[in-house]
Amino acid sequence: MVAEIPQPGFIKKLMIAGQLNRLIVLISTVVSVVIFVVLMMLTLVGVLHTFFTWVDFLIFALLSGTGIFGFYLLLHAKGIQKIDAVFPDFVRDLAESRRAGMTFTKAIVFAAKGNYGVLTPEIHKIAQQVSWGSSVEDALSAFSLRVRTRTIQRTVSLIIEASKSGGNIADVLDAASRDAREIKILDGERRANMASYVVVIYVGMLVFLVIIAVLSGQFLPAMVVKDVGGGAGKMGAGPEQVAAITTVFFYAGIMNGLGSAVVAGVFEDGTFSSGVKHMFIMVLITWFMFKFIIGV
Numbered sequence: 228m229v230a231e232i233p234q235p236g237f238i239k240k241l242m243i244a245g246q247l248n249r250l251i252v253l254i255s256t257v258v259s260v261v262i263f264v265v266l267m268m269l270t271l272v273g274v275l276h277t278f279f280t281w282v283d284f285l286i287f288a289l290l291s292g293t294g295i296f297g298f299y300l301l302l303h304a305k306g307i308q309k310i311d312a313v314f315p316d317f318v319r320d321l322a323e324s325r326r327a328g329m330t331f332t333k334a335i336v337f338a339a340k341g342n343y344g345v346l347t348p349e350i351h352k353i354a355q356q357v358s359w360g361s362s363v364e365d366a367l368s369a370f371s372l373r374v375r376t377r378t379i380q381r382t383v384s385l386i387i388e389a390s391k392s393g394g395n396i397a398d399v400l401d402a403a404s405r406d407a408r409e410i411k412i413l414d415g416e417r418r419a420n421m422a423s424y425v426v427v428i429y430v431g432m433l434v435f436l437v438i439i440a441v442l443s444g445q446f447l448p449a450m451v452v453k454d455v456g457g458g459a460g461k462m463g464a465g466p467e468q469v470a471a472i473t474t475v476f477f478y479a480g481i482m483n484g485l486g487s488a489v490v491a492g493v494f495e496d497g498t499f500s501s502g503v504k505h506m507f508i509m510v511l512i513t514w515f516m517f518k519f520i521i522g523v
Contacts, residue, residue: 252299256292263288286481286514290507297504304496309345311378315408317343317350318382322400331363331390349373364390378410424494425505432487432509436480436516443473443521477517484509 267284269275279287317338324334339354341347349370356366364387371383382403389399448469488509492502 249299252296256295259291259295260288263291283514283518286510290511290514293503293507293510297507300500301504304501306345307374307376310349310374311376311407311411311414313343313346314379314382315404315411317346318386318400318404318407322397322404325397325400331396332357335363335366378407378414381410382407418495421494425491428487428491428494429509432484433512435483436513439476439480440516440521443469443476447472473517473521477513477521480513480517481510484513 263284266275267281267288270277270279270284271281320338320341321331321334324337325331329337335350335357336354339347339350341350343350352373353366353370356369357363361369367383367387371380374380385403385406386396386400389396485506488505489499489502491505492499495501495505
């Protein structure tokens with residue numbers, strides 16, 4: 228009688244798929260955003276009276292969402308970069324195990340006993356999936372979906388095709404290891420080159436805020452007073468006009484921060500999701516300047 232292979236529970240499946248932490252972060256993000264949106268609505272209808280306005284709570288909702296999820300993505304990306312750095316060593320060891328006569332399954336289980344730094348938990352997940360009856364191809368595909376880097380997805384795709392077609396898999400693994408290492412080097416060079424563009428975007432945003440601060444704090448009030456004092460009366464009540472135009476500047480600053488963050492993320496990593504953390508930083512700087520320096 229063949230013993231039945233135990234199946235993992237729901238939480239264990241999420242952990243193996245690498246989705247548990249992401250699910251927790253998403254729930255935390257949604258809860259925090261909903262709390263600030265509720266506070267915004269209560270302030271808007273006049274039920275809640277605090278130092279902060281309904282616009283502030285709207286900004287808090289944006290900051291909480293981009294802050295929690297953005298910095299989770301940042302930490303996740305840092306971990307992925309470390310995985311990319313040691314992944315060629317793992318592939319090379321698989322090639323050596325294959326040359327020693329091991330099957331692909333035994334080679335992966337044997338590799339799970341080694342130490343590959345941050346990649347070790349991922350190798351354990353692959354070995355667990357294989358031990359629970361999944362094919363090596365399915366386990367490697369799930370691994371590439373969890374990590375989601377071009378290097379690993381390309382290498383895993385190459386390994387899977389070589390495994391299906393037969394032939395000398397060890398040579399294919401060696402070639403895949405060298406290819407992954409070269410791609411990692413090229414990606415590092417690209418990131419170094421793009422870092423200067425991200426810095427330029429931040430400098431441009433700060434210059435924009437400084438110009439708005441000077442206009443709101445110096446030139447705009449002087450122009451309004453001059454018009455009113457000259458008897459033209461075209462600007463109406465001076466302080467009200469200054470406040471209204473400053474509010475428009477504030478909205479423009481927020482929109483500029485959001486747009487600049489998206490561009491910075493694309494320059495940095497080639498994806499829009501990388502801009503989420505920049506949204507948090509730029510919106511926070513803009514809100515702090517208008518709230519406590521300019522005054523909105």
